[in-house]
Amino acid sequence: MSQSVSRHTVGAPVEPGAPGAPAPGGAVRGGPSAVPRRRRPTPTARRQRRAAFLFLAPACVMVAIYVVWPILSTIRLSFFNWDGMTEPSFIGLANYVELFHTQTFYTALKNNLIWLVLFLLAPPMGLAVALYLNQAVAGIRIVKSLFFAPFVLSGVVVGLIFSWFYDPTFGLLALMLGHGVPVLGDPRYATLGIVFAALWPQTAYCMILYLTGLTSLNAEQIEAARMEGAHGWSMLWHVILPQLRPTTFMAIVVTIIGALRSFDLISVMTGGGPFESSTVLAYYMYDQAIKYYRIGYSAAVAVVLFGIMLVYIVYHLRRMLRAEQ
Numbered sequence: 512m513s514q515s516v517s518r519h520t521v522g523a524p525v526e527p528g529a530p531g532a533p534a535p536g537g538a539v540r541g542g543p544s545a546v547p548r549r550r551r552p553t554p555t556a557r558r559q560r561r562a563a564f565l566f567l568a569p570a571c572v573m574v575a576i577y578v579v580w581p582i583l584s585t586i587r588l589s590f591f592n593w594d595g596m597t598e599p600s601f602i603g604l605a606n607y608v609e610l611f612h613t614q615t616f617y618t619a620l621k622n623n624l625i626w627l628v629l630f631l632l633a634p635p636m637g638l639a640v641a642l643y644l645n646q647a648v649a650g651i652r653i654v655k656s657l658f659f660a661p662f663v664l665s666g667v668v669v670g671l672i673f674s675w676f677y678d679p680t681f682g683l684l685a686l687m688l689g690h691g692v693p694v695l696g697d698p699r700y701a702t703l704g705i706v707f708a709a710l711w712p713q714t715a716y717c718m719i720l721y722l723t724g725l726t727s728l729n730a731e732q733i734e735a736a737r738m739e740g741a742h743g744w745s746m747l748w749h750v751i752l753p754q755l756r757p758t759t760f761m762a763i764v765v766t767i768i769g770a771l772r773s774f775d776l777i778s779v780m781t782g783g784g785p786f787e788s789s790t791v792l793a794y795y796m797y798d799q800a801i802k803y804y805r806i807g808y809s810a811a812v813a814v815v816l817f818g819i820m821l822v823y824i825v826y827h828l829r830r831m832l833r834a835e836q
Contacts, residue, residue, distance in 0.1 A: 582817065589810040595800075599807070606811035615787050616812075619795045622702050623771055623819075626791065629706045630713060630770035634762040637717025638755075642747075644718070645725045655722075662715040670779030673708035695781050698788035705776050705789060713769055717762045724758030725751075760831045767823050771816060792816045 552560070589606055593599035610616050644655050661669070676683050679691025694704040728751065736750045752759070774793040777783060783790035783798060790798070792812055800809035 585810045585813050585817075588807055589814050591807045593806045594804040595806045596804075602807070606808045607815075609808065610811050610815065615790065615795060616792075618787060619790045619792045622789060622791045623773075625702055626706055626709075626770040626773055627767065629703075630710065630766050631763070633710055633713040633766050634717045634759060636710075636714045637719075637762065638721045638759075640714065640718045641721035641725060645722060658715060658718060660715070661712040662719060664712060666712075666775030667779050669708060669712055670776045673704070673711075673776075674780050677704055696785055698785055701781050701785065701789040705773075705780055708780070709769075709773060709776050713766060717766065720758050720762050720765075721755065724755045728754050756831070756834065760827060763827055764824055767827075768820060771820050771823075792819075 588599070590601060590603055591599040592602045592605070640658055644651060644658065674695065677692075677694040679685055679693045679696075682691075684694070685691040692700075694700045732750055732754070733746070736746055741750060772793050773791055774797065777789060777791060777794045778797075781789045783794050793816065796809045796812040796816065799805045799812065
């Protein structure tokens with residue numbers, strides 16, 4: 512074997528065009544220093560890329576105008592003192608310094624944290640309702656419509672319904688307990704009462720997401736798990752929930768965003784009171800901009816709220832991507 516190798520490498524002639532043969536100009540054809548020529552895209556590939564760009568361009572323009580530009584404008588505006596009418600004056604970080612030295616900001620931040628923790632009950636409750644409704648029994652469509660009803664109601668209607676429910680004089684809660692409880696008039700219970708009201712439509716929304724996810728389950732995996740003896744909790748935990756991971760991620764992200772931007776129920780039910788005990792960052796931002804004409808200060812609140820939302824979304828997105836990998 513060594514003799515044949517030595518003949519080939521030392522004494523044997525090299526055929527023209529073979530790897531290692533000298534090319535015109537002294538270069539070695541096919542040697543380690545040869546650079547492969549990059550294939551140019553075909554006309555069909557260029558047309559497909561052009562068509563994809565044309566289809567994406569309107570959406571990209573809309574996102575840039577209605578999402579990216581307002582975010583950048585709000586960040587810029589947070590460094591100015593502006594009442595919405597006179598000329599804005601640059602004040603640097605003064606809005607942020609005042610914001611972090613205001614007690615109402617920390618009250619709103621605490622309430623947002625309460626909203627976030629309690630609002631995360633909506634995905635598991637929505638999953639439980641979806642599993643119950645995902646059955647082929649008589650009359651299940653009527654039951655589905657009853658559970659779906661809170662989702663189509665506006666926040667103002669939900670707020671009015673629960674305001675009547677909590678009324679300490681003639682409300683349903685007073686009739687159930689036998690005495691009136693000023694839920695919305697007590698700083699200790701106001702935030703909890705509003706969150707309980709907001710969980711009603713949010714659970715219905717998560718239920719719809721999970722019902723959609725349940726229709727796309729792999730029936731072969733479920734049947735194989737049944738043949739292996741899986742049922743009940745083991746079937747749910749090891750077979751169904753892994754397939755519902757994208758739906759769970761979407762439900763959690765939407766719930767977190769809903770908890771952090773909560774506004775309509777607070778505006779209808781308490782107006783941030785009593786004594787600003789139920790205010791959140793979104794309502795505090797509105798209050799400063801609309802009532803007190805502090806547009807720059809309100810923009811600073813919006814930037815802080817956007818940063819908090821971004822941290823949560825990026826965290827859960829990274830977790831989902833790692834789980835997929």
